[in-house]
Amino acid sequence: MANDRRAQLLSGNEACVRGALAAGVRFFAGYPITPSTEIAEGLAAALPKVGGTFIQMEDEIASMGAVIGASVAGAKAMTATSGPGFSLKQENIGFAAMAEVPCVIVDVQRYGPSTGLPTSPAQGDIMQARWGTHGDHPVIALMPSSVRETFDLTVEAFNLAEELRTPVILLLDEIVGHMRERVELPPDEEVHVVNRTKPVEGPETFQPYKPGPNLVPPMPAFGDGYHFHVTGLAHDESGFPTGRGQDADRLVRRLHAKIENRQPELARAEEWQLEDAQIVVVAAGSVARSARAAVREARERGIKAGLLRPITAWPFPEKAVREAARRAAPMIVAELNLGQIVREVERVSCGETKIVPLNRLDAELITPAEILERIQEVAAHVG
Amino acid sequence: MSVEELLERYTRRDKLPHIWCPGCGNGIIMGAVIRALDQAGVDQKKTVIVSGIGCSSRAPGYMKFDTLHTTHGRALAYATGVKLARPELKVVVLTGDGDCAAIGGNHLIHAARRNIDLTVVVFNNDIYGMTGGQYSPLTPQGSYATTAPYGTVDRNFDLCELVKAAGGTYVARGTTYHTRMLIDLISAGLGHKGFSFIEVVSQCPMYYGRKNKLTSAVAMLEWQKEHAVPVKAAAKLTPEQLKGKFVIGELHRQEAPEYTEVYANLVARARGEEK
Numbered sequence: 001m002a003n004d005r006r007a008q009l010l011s012g013n014e015a016c017v018r019g020a021l022a023a024g025v026r027f028f029a030g031y032p033i034t035p036s037t038e039i040a041e042g043l044a045a046a047l048p049k050v051g052g053t054f055i056q057m058e059d060e061i062a063s064m065g066a067v068i069g070a071s072v073a074g075a076k077a078m079t080a081t082s083g084p085g086f087s088l089k090q091e092n093i094g095f096a097a098m099a100e101v102p103c104v105i106v107d108v109q110r111y112g113p114s115t116g117l118p119t120s121p122a123q124g125d126i127m128q129a130r131w132g133t134h135g136d137h138p139v140i141a142l143m144p145s146s147v148r149e150t151f152d153l154t155v156e157a158f159n160l161a162e163e164l165r166t167p168v169i170l171l172l173d174e175i176v177g178h179m180r181e182r183v184e185l186p187p188d189e190e191v192h193v194v195n196r197t198k199p200v201e202g203p204e205t206f207q208p209y210k211p212g213p214n215l216v217p218p219m220p221a222f223g224d225g226y227h228f229h230v231t232g233l234a235h236d237e238s239g240f241p242t243g244r245g246q247d248a249d250r251l252v253r254r255l256h257a258k259i260e261n262r263q264p265e266l267a268r269a270e271e272w273q274l275e276d277a278q279i280v281v282v283a284a285g286s287v288a289r290s291a292r293a294a295v296r297e298a299r300e301r302g303i304k305a306g307l308l309r310p311i312t313a314w315p316f317p318e319k320a321v322r323e324a325a326r327r328a329a330p331m332i333v334a335e336l337n338l339g340q341i342v343r344e345v346e347r348v349s350c351g352e353t354k355i356v357p358l359n360r361l362d363a364e365l366i367t368p369a370e371i372l373e374r375i376q377e378v379a380a381h382v383g
Numbered sequence: 384m385s386v387e388e389l390l391e392r393y394t395r396r397d398k399l400p401h402i403w404c405p406g407c408g409n410g411i412i413m414g415a416v417i418r419a420l421d422q423a424g425v426d427q428k429k430t431v432i433v434s435g436i437g438c439s440s441r442a443p444g445y446m447k448f449d450t451l452h453t454t455h456g457r458a459l460a461y462a463t464g465v466k467l468a469r470p471e472l473k474v475v476v477l478t479g480d481g482d483c484a485a486i487g488g489n490h491l492i493h494a495a496r497r498n499i500d501l502t503v504v505v506f507n508n509d510i511y512g513m514t515g516g517q518y519s520p521l522t523p524q525g526s527y528a529t530t531a532p533y534g535t536v537d538r539n540f541d542l543c544e545l546v547k548a549a550g551g552t553y554v555a556r557g558t559t560y561h562t563r564m565l566i567d568l569i570s571a572g573l574g575h576k577g578f579s580f581i582e583v584v585s586q587c588p589m590y591y592g593r594k595n596k597l598t599s600a601v602a603m604l605e606w607q608k609e610h611a612v613p614v615k616a617a618a619k620l621t622p623e624q625l626k627g628k629f630v631i632g633e634l635h636r637q638e639a640p641e642y643t644e645v646y647a648n649l650v651a652r653a654r655g656e657e658k
Contacts, residue, residue, distance in 0.1 A: 027464065027468050029464060048650045048654070049653050053467045055463070057463070057493070058492075059489060061457060061460065062493070065453065065454070065461045065463075065464065066460050066464030066467070069433070069451065069453075069461035069465040069466075069468070070467060071464075072451060072464075073472065075468040077464070092454055092457065095453065222431045222449040223429055223471070227449055229444060229452065230450070232452065232453070233452065241444065
C-alpha cells in the first residue's frame, strides 16, 4: 500500500498496520482482543490486496502457531494481541526463539492481571515480554511512544526478526495504540526493508543451524528442497534433537549471543535535555509523552530536569541508564504499573543515585502535572 | 519399491533406529505413511510433515521431507500456517490421541471446519506414552492407566465421528494390523482435496498393554483383528451386534470447497476491486 507524503490522521494501531505492510508482511493470524483488534481488521482488508493471507484462528495459541508455520514456509508473518492473549502465546513464542523462526508479535498492553479492566491502559507486560516463556531465551521488545514511531518500529521489528531469526515483540500500550496523531509516512521505496538470508549452499551439505555471520544461520523455506527439520527440542547444527547437554548449552548460548552481541546498537533510548539535568525522568511508551511535557514545564520553572526514554524495552538500554545514574542525578521512574522498568533501572544504576518510582494503577494515564509535582518534590530535596 | 528403496528414498537413515519401544505400533504407521506417500505419488520436495509432541510426533524426524516438530497439540495450527503461506505444498500432520484429541482438540475441530487441505494421521494408542502411561481422551472408559489406577471415569471420544461432524471431508479409520488397508486409506486421504483424517488404532504394549492385561504386541494386534469390523460388514450389523467393536475403512467422503482455494478466490476478488 503506497504511502504518500500528505499528512494523515492515524491511530497507533493503524500505523502498525501500515508499518507491517511497508516491511513486507504477507501473513497475519490473530484472534480478536481489544485494544489490538484494529491491527487484525486493518490487515484483513489489506493483505489480500498484496497477495498475502489473513486468517482469524480459533484461539491465541493457534494464531501464534500459524504465524510460525507461515514463517517457516517463507512468509513474513505477524500476530497482534493484548495482555491475556499475549500470555496464551508464550509457549509458542518460546518455540520461535528456540527454532529461530522470524516473526513479529504485537502486544497492545492493557490493564491486568487477568481480564483486568478491559480495556484500560497499563504497561504491565514489560516483564512478560522479557520472561513470559519458560527457559532462558533472548528477546527483543520495542516500545514506541507516538504514532509515527509505531510505524517506524513496526518496520524495524520485522527487519530485526528477519535479520536475527528471532521473535520480536512490539510493545504498544492502549494509549499509543488508540490515540490519533497527524503523521506523514514515508513512501514505500524510502523504507529500509531487510529480508532473511537464504542459504547459498545446496541441500546436500547444508546444515540448517550452522551459524553464519553474526551467529545467525541462513534460512531456507519449506518447499525449497532442503528437507530440513525444525524442532523446539534442543538441537545441534543439523537441526535434529540432541540429548547432549553440551549441544544444548552451545545452542542456548548462541541464541543469546546473537542478540547480546548487538546490544550496543540494538538497545536504544532517547535522551532529551539530559546534558545538564539534575533530575532525570525515565519513562517509556505513552508515559514518556507526559514525562516530556513535565520536563518542559519544570525547565520553565527553573528546574533542570531531563527525559530518558527507553525505546527498546529489551534489550534494556543499560548504557544510557548507567551513564545517567553516574551523573548522580536522582531518577524518577514513571510507569503504568507497580514497578517493572524501575527494577531494571535499579539493577543497572547499582545504587549510584536515588531512584524514585512513580506508579499509577487506577487505569488512568499518568499526567504531566503528576510528574511535575514529583520533580518539584525531588528538586526541593536536591536543592 | 522394495523396503530398502523406500528407506533410502524417504527416510533419514542416519537418524534410525527410532526411539520407540519394542512392539510399538508407531513404526508400522510411519511405514504405512511412507508407502502411502509413495503410492499417492506426492512430490517429496513439495511435501511438509508436521507433528506435535508425544511418541507419534517423533516420526517426522526420521522422514526425509521438510519436517516441523511443533509444540504439544499445536501441529494443526502450525500446519495451517504452512499451507496458507504456500498452498502448493502438500502438508501432512502426524499426531497422537493425546496431542490431537486433548490439548489440540480445538485446533482439530476448526481445521476440519475450514476444510483446509491437510492430511492428518492420528497414531491412536489409547494412552500418553511419552510421559509414561496416563489416560487420554481416547482411552476406553474403564481402562487402567497410571493416572487411572481404579479405571478411567471419562467417556472416550469417537474421533472420526467428531471430525465428520466438524466438517472434515475425508474420514477413515485403520489399524496397525490391517496394514495394506491402512496404506490405501492414507493414500486416498492424500489424494483428497480438503481436510482428510485417518485415525489409526495402534498398540502400546509398554504402557496401555501392561496396565490392561494385554501383555504383548501380538496379543494387542490380535485384539484389533477380532474387534475391527470393515465398513461394509458393519452396515449389515445391528448396533447391538457392533457393541464393543469398532468400524474400519473409509467412513466419510464429501466434496466441498477447499479453504486455500476459496481464499485464493477472495484474493483475486480483492485485487480486482482495487482497479
